Amino acid sequence: MARTLHCEILSPEGSVFAGEATLVVATAIDGEFGLLYNHAPLIAALGKGRLRLELEGGGEKVWRAEGGFLEVSQNKVTILSDKIEEK
Secondary structure: OOOOEEEEEOOEEEEEEEEEEEEEEEEEEOOEEEEOOOOOEEEEEEEEEEEEEEEEEOOOOEEEEEEEEEEEOEEEEEEEEEOOOEE
């Protein structure tokens, strides 16, 4: 059984990313935090900073986000960002 989080990243322009990640690291308004498989439900306000996904099968993707919200529930992470650009 894969121990991944299904991640969706959305911006006002549309879908930025959809896929599986083994680790999500985001910047909230009060600091950086990480999410792994089976994380407790959470809603966080995002600040300005890095958003990093370690992808299933290796590799990573990195963005710079400026504001928005992140929700995690039942191994699904949804990120709504006001402005996001890939690094």
